[in-house]
Amino acid sequence: MPGHRDGGLHGLVQNFLDDRSCALDFGHWLFPWFEKAVDACARSLPCLTRYARRLLRPVPILGTSLLLAGCGGDLSALDPAGPNAHNVATLWWIMLWGSTAIFLFVSLILCLALTQRGQRLLSPRWLLIGGGLAFPSVVLVALVAVSLALGERLLVYANEAPLRIEAVARQWQWEFRYGDDTNIATLDKLHIPAGRPVDFAVTSDDVIHSFWIPRLGGKMDAIPGHTNTIRLMADKPGTYGGVCAEFCGEGHAIMRFSVQAHEPNEFNDVMQQLSASRAERQQ
Incomplete structure:
Protein backbone atom coordinates (compact mmCIF):
# COMPACT_ATOMS: atom_id res chain seq x y z
CA MET A 1 0.00 0.00 0.00
CA GLY A 70 -21.03 -4.82 11.08
CA CYS A 71 -21.71 -6.32 7.65
CA GLY A 72 -21.95 -9.89 8.95
CA GLY A 73 -23.62 -11.90 11.67
CA ASP A 74 -27.16 -13.07 12.37
CA LEU A 75 -28.31 -9.52 13.20
CA SER A 76 -26.83 -7.78 10.16
CA ALA A 77 -29.31 -6.04 7.86
CA LEU A 78 -26.50 -5.94 5.25
CA ASP A 79 -26.43 -9.74 5.03
CA PRO A 80 -29.99 -10.25 3.70
CA ALA A 81 -31.65 -13.65 3.58
CA GLY A 82 -35.09 -12.69 2.27
CA PRO A 83 -36.64 -10.55 -0.50
CA ASN A 84 -37.78 -7.85 1.92
CA ALA A 85 -34.30 -7.59 3.44
CA HIS A 86 -32.67 -7.59 -0.01
CA ASN A 87 -34.62 -4.48 -0.95
CA VAL A 88 -33.73 -2.76 2.33
CA ALA A 89 -30.03 -3.60 1.87
CA THR A 90 -30.09 -2.44 -1.77
CA LEU A 91 -31.55 0.91 -0.75
CA TRP A 92 -28.93 1.22 2.01
CA TRP A 93 -26.05 0.64 -0.40
CA ILE A 94 -27.52 3.08 -2.93
CA MET A 95 -27.78 5.75 -0.23
CA LEU A 96 -24.25 4.99 0.99
CA TRP A 97 -22.62 5.36 -2.41
CA GLY A 98 -24.85 8.32 -3.24
CA SER A 99 -23.84 10.12 -0.05
CA THR A 100 -20.20 9.24 -0.74
CA ALA A 101 -20.46 10.83 -4.18
CA ILE A 102 -22.05 13.93 -2.66
CA PHE A 103 -19.31 14.14 -0.04
CA LEU A 104 -16.58 13.89 -2.66
CA PHE A 105 -18.31 16.49 -4.82
CA VAL A 106 -18.63 18.94 -1.92
CA SER A 107 -15.01 18.24 -0.90
CA LEU A 108 -13.91 19.08 -4.44
CA ILE A 109 -15.81 22.37 -4.33
CA LEU A 110 -14.22 23.14 -0.95
CA CYS A 111 -10.74 22.46 -2.29
CA LEU A 112 -11.41 24.69 -5.30
CA ALA A 113 -12.77 27.42 -3.04
CA LEU A 114 -9.51 27.39 -1.06
CA THR A 115 -7.43 28.13 -4.16
CA GLN A 116 -7.19 31.26 -6.26
CA ARG A 117 -8.21 29.29 -9.33
CA GLY A 118 -11.33 28.08 -7.54
CA GLN A 119 -12.26 31.62 -6.65
CA ARG A 120 -12.35 32.43 -10.36
CA LEU A 121 -14.34 29.29 -11.30
CA LEU A 122 -16.93 29.24 -8.51
CA SER A 123 -19.17 32.25 -8.99
CA PRO A 124 -21.97 32.93 -6.48
CA ARG A 125 -24.56 32.34 -9.22
CA TRP A 126 -23.09 28.90 -10.01
CA LEU A 127 -23.02 27.92 -6.34
CA LEU A 128 -26.61 29.02 -5.66
CA ILE A 129 -28.23 27.51 -8.76
CA GLY A 130 -26.03 24.46 -9.29
CA GLY A 131 -25.08 23.56 -5.73
CA GLY A 132 -28.16 24.85 -3.91
CA LEU A 133 -30.99 23.92 -6.31
CA ALA A 134 -30.08 21.63 -9.20
CA PHE A 135 -27.78 19.17 -7.48
CA PRO A 136 -29.94 18.54 -4.34
CA SER A 137 -33.08 18.28 -6.50
CA VAL A 138 -31.58 15.62 -8.75
CA VAL A 139 -30.30 13.62 -5.78
CA LEU A 140 -33.57 13.76 -3.84
CA VAL A 141 -35.73 12.88 -6.85
CA ALA A 142 -33.49 9.90 -7.64
CA LEU A 143 -33.62 8.63 -4.03
CA VAL A 144 -37.41 8.99 -3.85
CA ALA A 145 -37.83 7.13 -7.16
CA VAL A 146 -35.60 4.27 -6.02
CA SER A 147 -37.35 4.09 -2.62
CA LEU A 148 -40.79 3.90 -4.23
CA ALA A 149 -39.65 1.26 -6.73
CA LEU A 150 -38.15 -0.93 -4.00
CA GLY A 151 -41.10 -0.36 -1.66
CA GLU A 152 -43.58 -1.55 -4.27
CA ARG A 153 -41.72 -4.88 -4.44
CA LEU A 154 -41.81 -5.65 -0.71
CA LEU A 155 -45.03 -7.71 -0.96
CA VAL A 156 -44.26 -9.44 -4.26
CA TYR A 157 -43.75 -13.06 -3.24
CA ALA A 158 -44.75 -16.50 -4.40
CA ASN A 159 -48.36 -17.28 -5.23
CA GLU A 160 -48.63 -19.57 -2.20
CA ALA A 161 -50.91 -18.30 0.56
CA PRO A 162 -48.92 -16.81 3.46
CA LEU A 163 -48.73 -18.51 6.84
CA ARG A 164 -50.06 -16.42 9.74
CA ILE A 165 -48.11 -16.24 13.00
CA GLU A 166 -48.95 -14.03 15.97
CA ALA A 167 -45.94 -12.34 17.60
CA VAL A 168 -46.88 -11.19 21.09
CA ALA A 169 -44.34 -9.09 22.98
CA ARG A 170 -44.13 -8.65 26.72
CA GLN A 171 -41.42 -7.64 29.15
CA TRP A 172 -39.08 -9.27 28.28
CA GLN A 173 -39.87 -12.15 25.96
CA TRP A 174 -41.64 -13.02 22.72
CA GLU A 175 -44.46 -15.51 22.33
CA PHE A 176 -45.23 -16.92 18.89
CA ARG A 177 -48.62 -18.50 18.12
CA TYR A 178 -48.93 -20.47 14.91
CA GLY A 179 -51.97 -20.44 12.62
CA ASP A 180 -55.55 -19.34 13.22
CA ASP A 181 -57.01 -22.62 14.50
CA THR A 182 -54.25 -23.97 16.71
CA ASN A 183 -52.99 -23.43 20.23
CA ILE A 184 -49.36 -24.15 19.35
CA ALA A 185 -47.03 -21.54 20.82
CA THR A 186 -43.31 -21.10 21.51
CA LEU A 187 -41.32 -18.66 23.63
CA ASP A 188 -38.29 -16.81 22.24
CA LYS A 189 -37.90 -19.30 19.41
CA LEU A 190 -39.69 -18.85 16.11
CA HIS A 191 -40.18 -21.58 13.53
CA ILE A 192 -41.01 -20.65 9.93
CA PRO A 193 -41.04 -22.49 6.58
CA ALA A 194 -38.34 -21.41 4.15
CA GLY A 195 -39.52 -20.17 0.77
CA ARG A 196 -43.04 -19.35 1.97
CA PRO A 197 -44.27 -15.86 2.95
CA VAL A 198 -45.28 -15.40 6.57
CA ASP A 199 -47.65 -12.71 7.84
CA PHE A 200 -46.69 -11.72 11.37
CA ALA A 201 -49.50 -10.20 13.44
CA VAL A 202 -47.49 -8.13 15.92
CA THR A 203 -48.91 -6.86 19.20
CA SER A 204 -47.92 -6.30 22.83
CA ASP A 205 -49.27 -7.19 26.26
CA ASP A 206 -47.70 -4.25 28.13
CA VAL A 207 -45.54 -1.47 26.64
CA ILE A 208 -44.47 -0.63 23.10
CA HIS A 209 -41.92 -3.04 21.63
CA SER A 210 -40.57 -3.48 18.10
CA PHE A 211 -40.38 -6.78 16.17
CA TRP A 212 -37.27 -7.03 14.03
CA ILE A 213 -35.50 -9.85 12.19
CA PRO A 214 -32.69 -7.85 10.48
CA ARG A 215 -31.74 -10.48 7.89
CA LEU A 216 -35.36 -11.00 6.79
CA GLY A 217 -36.76 -7.48 6.66
CA GLY A 218 -37.70 -4.27 8.39
CA LYS A 219 -39.12 -3.49 11.81
CA MET A 220 -42.71 -3.44 13.02
CA ASP A 221 -43.94 -1.81 16.23
CA ALA A 222 -45.74 -3.99 18.79
CA ILE A 223 -48.39 -1.72 20.35
CA PRO A 224 -50.70 -2.70 23.24
CA GLY A 225 -54.30 -3.12 22.08
CA HIS A 226 -53.37 -2.86 18.40
CA THR A 227 -52.20 -5.38 15.79
CA ASN A 228 -49.71 -4.51 13.04
CA THR A 229 -48.91 -6.92 10.23
CA ILE A 230 -45.63 -7.41 8.41
CA ARG A 231 -44.90 -9.99 5.72
CA LEU A 232 -41.48 -11.65 5.64
CA MET A 233 -39.92 -14.66 3.97
CA ALA A 234 -36.66 -16.58 4.33
CA ASP A 235 -34.97 -17.55 1.08
CA LYS A 236 -33.51 -20.77 2.47
CA PRO A 237 -33.36 -22.83 5.67
CA GLY A 238 -31.16 -21.46 8.38
CA THR A 239 -30.97 -19.76 11.76
CA TYR A 240 -31.50 -16.03 12.07
CA GLY A 241 -31.51 -13.59 14.97
CA GLY A 242 -34.37 -11.41 16.12
CA VAL A 243 -34.54 -8.55 18.61
CA CYS A 244 -36.79 -5.98 20.17
CA ALA A 245 -35.77 -2.74 18.46
CA GLU A 246 -37.63 -0.38 20.81
CA PHE A 247 -36.36 0.42 24.30
CA CYS A 248 -38.88 -1.20 26.63
CA GLY A 249 -37.30 -1.20 30.09
CA GLU A 250 -34.35 -2.61 31.99
CA GLY A 251 -34.62 -6.01 30.30
CA HIS A 252 -34.59 -4.61 26.76
CA ALA A 253 -31.03 -5.81 26.03
CA ILE A 254 -31.94 -9.46 26.67
CA MET A 255 -35.22 -9.39 24.73
CA ARG A 256 -33.96 -11.47 21.83
CA PHE A 257 -35.27 -14.50 19.98
CA SER A 258 -34.00 -16.98 17.43
CA VAL A 259 -35.62 -17.80 14.09
CA GLN A 260 -35.34 -21.28 12.61
CA ALA A 261 -36.31 -21.54 8.93
CA HIS A 262 -37.13 -25.14 7.94
CA GLU A 263 -37.79 -27.00 4.74
CA PRO A 264 -41.61 -27.20 4.25
CA ASN A 265 -41.87 -30.87 5.20
CA GLU A 266 -39.59 -30.39 8.18
CA PHE A 267 -41.67 -27.41 9.32
CA ASN A 268 -44.83 -29.56 9.27
CA ASP A 269 -43.05 -32.17 11.38
CA VAL A 270 -41.98 -29.50 13.90
CA MET A 271 -45.58 -28.25 14.18
CA GLN A 272 -46.81 -31.79 14.79
CA GLN A 273 -44.20 -32.32 17.49
CA LEU A 274 -45.14 -29.06 19.21
CA SER A 275 -48.83 -29.98 19.04
CA ALA A 276 -48.17 -33.43 20.51
CA SER A 277 -46.04 -31.95 23.32
CA ARG A 278 -48.78 -29.49 24.21
CA ALA A 279 -51.39 -32.26 24.25
CA GLU A 280 -49.24 -34.31 26.63
CA ARG A 281 -48.84 -31.36 28.99
CA GLN A 282 -52.59 -30.78 29.07
CA GLN A 283 -53.33 -34.38 30.04
Missing part, protein backbone atom coordinates in the same frame (compact mmCIF):
# COMPACT_ATOMS: atom_id res chain seq x y z
CA PRO A 2 1.52 3.38 -0.98
CA GLY A 3 2.56 5.36 2.06
CA HIS A 4 2.02 2.42 4.43
CA ARG A 5 4.36 2.08 7.40
CA ASP A 6 4.78 -1.01 9.54
CA GLY A 7 3.35 -0.84 13.03
CA GLY A 8 1.36 2.02 14.45
CA LEU A 9 -2.36 2.46 13.82
CA HIS A 10 -2.13 1.16 10.25
CA GLY A 11 -0.60 -2.12 11.37
CA LEU A 12 -3.04 -2.48 14.25
CA VAL A 13 -6.06 -2.03 12.02
CA GLN A 14 -4.66 -4.31 9.32
CA ASN A 15 -3.96 -7.10 11.80
CA PHE A 16 -7.37 -6.67 13.38
CA LEU A 17 -9.08 -6.89 10.00
CA ASP A 18 -7.20 -9.75 8.36
CA ASP A 19 -10.52 -11.39 7.46
CA ARG A 20 -12.05 -8.11 6.23
CA SER A 21 -10.51 -8.13 2.76
CA CYS A 22 -13.26 -5.92 1.34
CA ALA A 23 -12.52 -3.21 3.91
CA LEU A 24 -8.78 -3.39 3.30
CA ASP A 25 -9.15 -3.34 -0.49
CA PHE A 26 -11.39 -0.29 -0.33
CA GLY A 27 -9.07 1.37 2.19
CA HIS A 28 -6.03 0.65 0.02
CA TRP A 29 -7.80 2.22 -2.95
CA LEU A 30 -8.91 5.25 -0.94
CA PHE A 31 -5.66 5.87 0.94
CA PRO A 32 -3.53 7.39 -1.87
CA TRP A 33 -6.40 9.70 -2.86
CA PHE A 34 -6.98 10.77 0.74
CA GLU A 35 -3.29 11.39 1.35
CA LYS A 36 -3.08 13.63 -1.72
CA ALA A 37 -6.18 15.52 -0.56
CA VAL A 38 -4.64 16.08 2.89
CA ASP A 39 -1.41 17.33 1.31
CA ALA A 40 -3.36 19.70 -0.97
CA CYS A 41 -5.29 21.10 1.99
CA ALA A 42 -2.05 21.44 3.95
CA ARG A 43 -0.55 23.61 1.20
CA SER A 44 -3.62 25.84 1.32
CA LEU A 45 -3.81 25.82 5.13
CA PRO A 46 -0.35 26.26 6.67
CA CYS A 47 -1.90 25.79 10.11
CA LEU A 48 -2.36 22.10 9.28
CA THR A 49 0.90 20.91 10.77
CA ARG A 50 2.87 17.85 9.77
CA TYR A 51 1.79 16.17 13.00
CA ALA A 52 -1.89 16.78 12.21
CA ARG A 53 -1.40 15.40 8.71
CA ARG A 54 0.07 12.18 10.12
CA LEU A 55 -2.94 11.83 12.41
CA LEU A 56 -5.35 12.19 9.48
CA ARG A 57 -3.67 9.64 7.23
CA PRO A 58 -5.05 6.49 8.96
CA VAL A 59 -8.63 7.75 8.48
CA PRO A 60 -9.41 5.74 5.26
CA ILE A 61 -8.40 2.35 6.70
CA LEU A 62 -9.95 2.98 10.10
CA GLY A 63 -13.12 4.47 8.63
CA THR A 64 -13.77 1.67 6.15
CA SER A 65 -12.99 -0.99 8.77
CA LEU A 66 -15.53 0.51 11.18
CA LEU A 67 -18.03 0.91 8.35
CA LEU A 68 -17.83 -2.71 7.23
CA ALA A 69 -17.27 -4.31 10.65
Whole structure:
Protein backbone atom coordinates (compact mmCIF):
# COMPACT_ATOMS: atom_id res chain seq x y z
CA MET A 1 0.00 0.00 0.00
CA PRO A 2 1.52 3.38 -0.98
CA GLY A 3 2.56 5.36 2.06
CA HIS A 4 2.02 2.42 4.43
CA ARG A 5 4.36 2.08 7.40
CA ASP A 6 4.78 -1.01 9.54
CA GLY A 7 3.35 -0.84 13.03
CA GLY A 8 1.36 2.02 14.45
CA LEU A 9 -2.36 2.46 13.82
CA HIS A 10 -2.13 1.16 10.25
CA GLY A 11 -0.60 -2.12 11.37
CA LEU A 12 -3.04 -2.48 14.25
CA VAL A 13 -6.06 -2.03 12.02
CA GLN A 14 -4.66 -4.31 9.32
CA ASN A 15 -3.96 -7.10 11.80
CA PHE A 16 -7.37 -6.67 13.38
CA LEU A 17 -9.08 -6.89 10.00
CA ASP A 18 -7.20 -9.75 8.36
CA ASP A 19 -10.52 -11.39 7.46
CA ARG A 20 -12.05 -8.11 6.23
CA SER A 21 -10.51 -8.13 2.76
CA CYS A 22 -13.26 -5.92 1.34
CA ALA A 23 -12.52 -3.21 3.91
CA LEU A 24 -8.78 -3.39 3.30
CA ASP A 25 -9.15 -3.34 -0.49
CA PHE A 26 -11.39 -0.29 -0.33
CA GLY A 27 -9.07 1.37 2.19
CA HIS A 28 -6.03 0.65 0.02
CA TRP A 29 -7.80 2.22 -2.95
CA LEU A 30 -8.91 5.25 -0.94
CA PHE A 31 -5.66 5.87 0.94
CA PRO A 32 -3.53 7.39 -1.87
CA TRP A 33 -6.40 9.70 -2.86
CA PHE A 34 -6.98 10.77 0.74
CA GLU A 35 -3.29 11.39 1.35
CA LYS A 36 -3.08 13.63 -1.72
CA ALA A 37 -6.18 15.52 -0.56
CA VAL A 38 -4.64 16.08 2.89
CA ASP A 39 -1.41 17.33 1.31
CA ALA A 40 -3.36 19.70 -0.97
CA CYS A 41 -5.29 21.10 1.99
CA ALA A 42 -2.05 21.44 3.95
CA ARG A 43 -0.55 23.61 1.20
CA SER A 44 -3.62 25.84 1.32
CA LEU A 45 -3.81 25.82 5.13
CA PRO A 46 -0.35 26.26 6.67
CA CYS A 47 -1.90 25.79 10.11
CA LEU A 48 -2.36 22.10 9.28
CA THR A 49 0.90 20.91 10.77
CA ARG A 50 2.87 17.85 9.77
CA TYR A 51 1.79 16.17 13.00
CA ALA A 52 -1.89 16.78 12.21
CA ARG A 53 -1.40 15.40 8.71
CA ARG A 54 0.07 12.18 10.12
CA LEU A 55 -2.94 11.83 12.41
CA LEU A 56 -5.35 12.19 9.48
CA ARG A 57 -3.67 9.64 7.23
CA PRO A 58 -5.05 6.49 8.96
CA VAL A 59 -8.63 7.75 8.48
CA PRO A 60 -9.41 5.74 5.26
CA ILE A 61 -8.40 2.35 6.70
CA LEU A 62 -9.95 2.98 10.10
CA GLY A 63 -13.12 4.47 8.63
CA THR A 64 -13.77 1.67 6.15
CA SER A 65 -12.99 -0.99 8.77
CA LEU A 66 -15.53 0.51 11.18
CA LEU A 67 -18.03 0.91 8.35
CA LEU A 68 -17.83 -2.71 7.23
CA ALA A 69 -17.27 -4.31 10.65
CA GLY A 70 -21.03 -4.82 11.08
CA CYS A 71 -21.71 -6.32 7.65
CA GLY A 72 -21.95 -9.89 8.95
CA GLY A 73 -23.62 -11.90 11.67
CA ASP A 74 -27.16 -13.07 12.37
CA LEU A 75 -28.31 -9.52 13.20
CA SER A 76 -26.83 -7.78 10.16
CA ALA A 77 -29.31 -6.04 7.86
CA LEU A 78 -26.50 -5.94 5.25
CA ASP A 79 -26.43 -9.74 5.03
CA PRO A 80 -29.99 -10.25 3.70
CA ALA A 81 -31.65 -13.65 3.58
CA GLY A 82 -35.09 -12.69 2.27
CA PRO A 83 -36.64 -10.55 -0.50
CA ASN A 84 -37.78 -7.85 1.92
CA ALA A 85 -34.30 -7.59 3.44
CA HIS A 86 -32.67 -7.59 -0.01
CA ASN A 87 -34.62 -4.48 -0.95
CA VAL A 88 -33.73 -2.76 2.33
CA ALA A 89 -30.03 -3.60 1.87
CA THR A 90 -30.09 -2.44 -1.77
CA LEU A 91 -31.55 0.91 -0.75
CA TRP A 92 -28.93 1.22 2.01
CA TRP A 93 -26.05 0.64 -0.40
CA ILE A 94 -27.52 3.08 -2.93
CA MET A 95 -27.78 5.75 -0.23
CA LEU A 96 -24.25 4.99 0.99
CA TRP A 97 -22.62 5.36 -2.41
CA GLY A 98 -24.85 8.32 -3.24
CA SER A 99 -23.84 10.12 -0.05
CA THR A 100 -20.20 9.24 -0.74
CA ALA A 101 -20.46 10.83 -4.18
CA ILE A 102 -22.05 13.93 -2.66
CA PHE A 103 -19.31 14.14 -0.04
CA LEU A 104 -16.58 13.89 -2.66
CA PHE A 105 -18.31 16.49 -4.82
CA VAL A 106 -18.63 18.94 -1.92
CA SER A 107 -15.01 18.24 -0.90
CA LEU A 108 -13.91 19.08 -4.44
CA ILE A 109 -15.81 22.37 -4.33
CA LEU A 110 -14.22 23.14 -0.95
CA CYS A 111 -10.74 22.46 -2.29
CA LEU A 112 -11.41 24.69 -5.30
CA ALA A 113 -12.77 27.42 -3.04
CA LEU A 114 -9.51 27.39 -1.06
CA THR A 115 -7.43 28.13 -4.16
CA GLN A 116 -7.19 31.26 -6.26
CA ARG A 117 -8.21 29.29 -9.33
CA GLY A 118 -11.33 28.08 -7.54
CA GLN A 119 -12.26 31.62 -6.65
CA ARG A 120 -12.35 32.43 -10.36
CA LEU A 121 -14.34 29.29 -11.30
CA LEU A 122 -16.93 29.24 -8.51
CA SER A 123 -19.17 32.25 -8.99
CA PRO A 124 -21.97 32.93 -6.48
CA ARG A 125 -24.56 32.34 -9.22
CA TRP A 126 -23.09 28.90 -10.01
CA LEU A 127 -23.02 27.92 -6.34
CA LEU A 128 -26.61 29.02 -5.66
CA ILE A 129 -28.23 27.51 -8.76
CA GLY A 130 -26.03 24.46 -9.29
CA GLY A 131 -25.08 23.56 -5.73
CA GLY A 132 -28.16 24.85 -3.91
CA LEU A 133 -30.99 23.92 -6.31
CA ALA A 134 -30.08 21.63 -9.20
CA PHE A 135 -27.78 19.17 -7.48
CA PRO A 136 -29.94 18.54 -4.34
CA SER A 137 -33.08 18.28 -6.50
CA VAL A 138 -31.58 15.62 -8.75
CA VAL A 139 -30.30 13.62 -5.78
CA LEU A 140 -33.57 13.76 -3.84
CA VAL A 141 -35.73 12.88 -6.85
CA ALA A 142 -33.49 9.90 -7.64
CA LEU A 143 -33.62 8.63 -4.03
CA VAL A 144 -37.41 8.99 -3.85
CA ALA A 145 -37.83 7.13 -7.16
CA VAL A 146 -35.60 4.27 -6.02
CA SER A 147 -37.35 4.09 -2.62
CA LEU A 148 -40.79 3.90 -4.23
CA ALA A 149 -39.65 1.26 -6.73
CA LEU A 150 -38.15 -0.93 -4.00
CA GLY A 151 -41.10 -0.36 -1.66
CA GLU A 152 -43.58 -1.55 -4.27
CA ARG A 153 -41.72 -4.88 -4.44
CA LEU A 154 -41.81 -5.65 -0.71
CA LEU A 155 -45.03 -7.71 -0.96
CA VAL A 156 -44.26 -9.44 -4.26
CA TYR A 157 -43.75 -13.06 -3.24
CA ALA A 158 -44.75 -16.50 -4.40
CA ASN A 159 -48.36 -17.28 -5.23
CA GLU A 160 -48.63 -19.57 -2.20
CA ALA A 161 -50.91 -18.30 0.56
CA PRO A 162 -48.92 -16.81 3.46
CA LEU A 163 -48.73 -18.51 6.84
CA ARG A 164 -50.06 -16.42 9.74
CA ILE A 165 -48.11 -16.24 13.00
CA GLU A 166 -48.95 -14.03 15.97
CA ALA A 167 -45.94 -12.34 17.60
CA VAL A 168 -46.88 -11.19 21.09
CA ALA A 169 -44.34 -9.09 22.98
CA ARG A 170 -44.13 -8.65 26.72
CA GLN A 171 -41.42 -7.64 29.15
CA TRP A 172 -39.08 -9.27 28.28
CA GLN A 173 -39.87 -12.15 25.96
CA TRP A 174 -41.64 -13.02 22.72
CA GLU A 175 -44.46 -15.51 22.33
CA PHE A 176 -45.23 -16.92 18.89
CA ARG A 177 -48.62 -18.50 18.12
CA TYR A 178 -48.93 -20.47 14.91
CA GLY A 179 -51.97 -20.44 12.62
CA ASP A 180 -55.55 -19.34 13.22
CA ASP A 181 -57.01 -22.62 14.50
CA THR A 182 -54.25 -23.97 16.71
CA ASN A 183 -52.99 -23.43 20.23
CA ILE A 184 -49.36 -24.15 19.35
CA ALA A 185 -47.03 -21.54 20.82
CA THR A 186 -43.31 -21.10 21.51
CA LEU A 187 -41.32 -18.66 23.63
CA ASP A 188 -38.29 -16.81 22.24
CA LYS A 189 -37.90 -19.30 19.41
CA LEU A 190 -39.69 -18.85 16.11
CA HIS A 191 -40.18 -21.58 13.53
CA ILE A 192 -41.01 -20.65 9.93
CA PRO A 193 -41.04 -22.49 6.58
CA ALA A 194 -38.34 -21.41 4.15
CA GLY A 195 -39.52 -20.17 0.77
CA ARG A 196 -43.04 -19.35 1.97
CA PRO A 197 -44.27 -15.86 2.95
CA VAL A 198 -45.28 -15.40 6.57
CA ASP A 199 -47.65 -12.71 7.84
CA PHE A 200 -46.69 -11.72 11.37
CA ALA A 201 -49.50 -10.20 13.44
CA VAL A 202 -47.49 -8.13 15.92
CA THR A 203 -48.91 -6.86 19.20
CA SER A 204 -47.92 -6.30 22.83
CA ASP A 205 -49.27 -7.19 26.26
CA ASP A 206 -47.70 -4.25 28.13
CA VAL A 207 -45.54 -1.47 26.64
CA ILE A 208 -44.47 -0.63 23.10
CA HIS A 209 -41.92 -3.04 21.63
CA SER A 210 -40.57 -3.48 18.10
CA PHE A 211 -40.38 -6.78 16.17
CA TRP A 212 -37.27 -7.03 14.03
CA ILE A 213 -35.50 -9.85 12.19
CA PRO A 214 -32.69 -7.85 10.48
CA ARG A 215 -31.74 -10.48 7.89
CA LEU A 216 -35.36 -11.00 6.79
CA GLY A 217 -36.76 -7.48 6.66
CA GLY A 218 -37.70 -4.27 8.39
CA LYS A 219 -39.12 -3.49 11.81
CA MET A 220 -42.71 -3.44 13.02
CA ASP A 221 -43.94 -1.81 16.23
CA ALA A 222 -45.74 -3.99 18.79
CA ILE A 223 -48.39 -1.72 20.35
CA PRO A 224 -50.70 -2.70 23.24
CA GLY A 225 -54.30 -3.12 22.08
CA HIS A 226 -53.37 -2.86 18.40
CA THR A 227 -52.20 -5.38 15.79
CA ASN A 228 -49.71 -4.51 13.04
CA THR A 229 -48.91 -6.92 10.23
CA ILE A 230 -45.63 -7.41 8.41
CA ARG A 231 -44.90 -9.99 5.72
CA LEU A 232 -41.48 -11.65 5.64
CA MET A 233 -39.92 -14.66 3.97
CA ALA A 234 -36.66 -16.58 4.33
CA ASP A 235 -34.97 -17.55 1.08
CA LYS A 236 -33.51 -20.77 2.47
CA PRO A 237 -33.36 -22.83 5.67
CA GLY A 238 -31.16 -21.46 8.38
CA THR A 239 -30.97 -19.76 11.76
CA TYR A 240 -31.50 -16.03 12.07
CA GLY A 241 -31.51 -13.59 14.97
CA GLY A 242 -34.37 -11.41 16.12
CA VAL A 243 -34.54 -8.55 18.61
CA CYS A 244 -36.79 -5.98 20.17
CA ALA A 245 -35.77 -2.74 18.46
CA GLU A 246 -37.63 -0.38 20.81
CA PHE A 247 -36.36 0.42 24.30
CA CYS A 248 -38.88 -1.20 26.63
CA GLY A 249 -37.30 -1.20 30.09
CA GLU A 250 -34.35 -2.61 31.99
CA GLY A 251 -34.62 -6.01 30.30
CA HIS A 252 -34.59 -4.61 26.76
CA ALA A 253 -31.03 -5.81 26.03
CA ILE A 254 -31.94 -9.46 26.67
CA MET A 255 -35.22 -9.39 24.73
CA ARG A 256 -33.96 -11.47 21.83
CA PHE A 257 -35.27 -14.50 19.98
CA SER A 258 -34.00 -16.98 17.43
CA VAL A 259 -35.62 -17.80 14.09
CA GLN A 260 -35.34 -21.28 12.61
CA ALA A 261 -36.31 -21.54 8.93
CA HIS A 262 -37.13 -25.14 7.94
CA GLU A 263 -37.79 -27.00 4.74
CA PRO A 264 -41.61 -27.20 4.25
CA ASN A 265 -41.87 -30.87 5.20
CA GLU A 266 -39.59 -30.39 8.18
CA PHE A 267 -41.67 -27.41 9.32
CA ASN A 268 -44.83 -29.56 9.27
CA ASP A 269 -43.05 -32.17 11.38
CA VAL A 270 -41.98 -29.50 13.90
CA MET A 271 -45.58 -28.25 14.18
CA GLN A 272 -46.81 -31.79 14.79
CA GLN A 273 -44.20 -32.32 17.49
CA LEU A 274 -45.14 -29.06 19.21
CA SER A 275 -48.83 -29.98 19.04
CA ALA A 276 -48.17 -33.43 20.51
CA SER A 277 -46.04 -31.95 23.32
CA ARG A 278 -48.78 -29.49 24.21
CA ALA A 279 -51.39 -32.26 24.25
CA GLU A 280 -49.24 -34.31 26.63
CA ARG A 281 -48.84 -31.36 28.99
CA GLN A 282 -52.59 -30.78 29.07
CA GLN A 283 -53.33 -34.38 30.04
